[in-house]
Amino acid sequence: MNDLNNNILFNAVKAFKSLRLRLGGTxxxxxxxxVGKKPVKCENFKLDQNELLGFSTGCLNRSRWDELNAFFNKTGAIITFGLNALHGRKKAPQGNLYVGDWDSKDARKFIRYTILKNYKIDSWEFGNELAGRGIGASVDATQYGKDLIALKKLINRLYKKSTTVPKILAPGGFFEAEWFAEMLRTSGSGVVDGVTHHIYNLGAGVDKNLIYRVQDPSYLSQVAQTYNDIVNVIKDSGPWSSAWIGESGGAYNSGGKDVSNTFVNSFWYLDQLGMTSTFSHKVFCRQTLIGGNYALLNTTTFIPNPDFYSALLWHRLMGPGVLHTTHNSSPFLRSYAHCSRQSPGVTVLLINLSNSTSFDVTVSSDLNLYPNALAQSLVPVTGTGQREEYHLTPQGGNIQSRVMLLNGQPLKLTSDGQIPEMKPVIADTAAPLHVAPHSIVFARLKDLKAPAC
Structure with a gap:
């Protein structure tokens, strides 16, 4: 996020009205x-192969933090900030383990300055990819848990005069069951609000099979086991917490060229948003807004890639209430349903991974209000009502196109850099919902009644 004055960047973030931005990472x-009255001396990051992850220690200047917060305030962004959890530790003689207590002095000055300036932070995340075996560096789970207790005390003390206290997130790493469980047991009740884990379930960005994996329903479903496992660990060891995807770009090492930044990647992206919701995950942070092949915005022009529009439609249509969905069709048809956001009824998401088969879908509501009864009542959606449909397809039928069509029209910025309107087509509720090959459909059914909504 180098050019905070870029009009396209500003409009892209503001379009969500409440887009969560996670500042942190490698x-x-x-x-x-x-920051502070006596700021430490530090320089910008520099390449240094002798240092951890190939970079020297770097500096976040007060002026840059001020600029960022001015941007956040104007766009309405919700901020998760990743703290320097390795600060003060020393590397063990062997392996990548770092030992010793976290030195919180630097973070304390930074948080105090943030409060003094009245900058709104939704959540402070402790560390990045230090869990388990770690990526480049790791910290023992028990030590990590003790440091989280210290962070909680620090947050409570610094925010004691504030009306709201930011959440604490941890560990921002790859899931290893015993490590995560020990971290939660050690830190104890009420310390960790969100358990953040990272997902790169598509493999390396350079893998030539990447484009096939995002179209393979059995491959996409494999990660469900991880989502289920982490929910169970939280239930057993930290039921006061909730599961978050703290970072996910699909394919690691900056994603796949001509895959992660094209239409086809929305098969993976929207499927993951749907799947994680069914496994009680509360937040999904996409890697990245800008940077790499997996960015939502083009890294040089900031023009939105197809996944940006997929994310925006999800954000506007799919409410927090998650409904159970089933269908008796092909596994290449993926289906998810939520209570509609800020409107009555239900919104259905249908993803057709097949390149040759279309589906005509009739939506029914299972109004089984009495779970002990032998019979369930399936109520088809019929009558004279109407539904809103958003059909997403690639330009020219090429799934590697960087232009996404909404109801046949390309989604392109307006002449003054504004995000285009995304209007639905209106259809008769009683008519089957047509899902073309290699397409994605959101359908908002205002007259569909679900007790959970």
Missing amino acids: LQDRVVYK
Whole structure:
């Protein structure tokens, strides 16, 4: 996010009205905060192969933090900030383990300055990819849990005069059941609000099979086991917490060129948003807004990639209430349903991974209000009502196109850099919902009654 004055960037973030931005990642544990009355001396990050992850320690200047918060305030962004959880530790003689207590002095000055300036932080995340075996560096789970207790005390003390207290997130790493369980047991009740884990279930971005994996229903479903496992660990060891995807770009090492930044990637992306919701995950942070092949915005022009529009439609249509869905059709048809956001009824998401088969879908509501009864009542959606449909397809039928069509029209910025309107087509509720090959459909059914909604 170098050019905070870029009009396209500004409009893209503001379009969500409440887009969560996570500041952190690979280098966050190497950051020194240059704030306060006596700021430490530090320089910008530099390439250094002798240092952790190939970079020197770097600096976040007060002026840059001020600029960022001005941008956040104007766009309505919700901020998760990743703290430098390696600060003060020393590397063990062997392996990538770092030992010793976290030195909180630097973070304390930074948080105090943030409060003084009245900058709104939704959540402070402790560390990046230090869990389990770690990526480049790791911290023992028991030690991590003790440091989280110290962070909780620090947050409570600094925010004691504030009306709201930010959440604490941890560990921002790859899931390893015993490590995560020990972290939660050690930190104890009410310390960790969100258990953040990272997902790159598509493999390496350079893998030539990447484009096939995002169209393979059996491959996409494999990660469901991880989602289920982490929910069970939280239930057993930290039921006061909730599961979050703290980072996911599908394919690691910056994603896949001509895959992660094209239409086809929305098969993976929207499927993951749907799947994680069914496994009680509360937040899904996409890697990245800008940077790499998996960015929502083009890294140089900031023009939205197809996944940006997929995310925006999800955000506007799919409410927090998650409904159970089933269908008796092909596994290449993926289906999810939520209570509609800020409107009555239900919104259905249908993803057709097949390149040759279309589906005509009739939606029915299972109004089984009495779970002990032998019979369930299936109520088809019929009558004279209407539904809103958003059909997403690739330009020219090429799934590797960087232009997404909405109801046959390309989604392109307006002449003054605004995000285009995304209007539905209106259809008769009683008519089957047509899902073309290699397409994605959101359908908002205002007259569909679900007790959960």
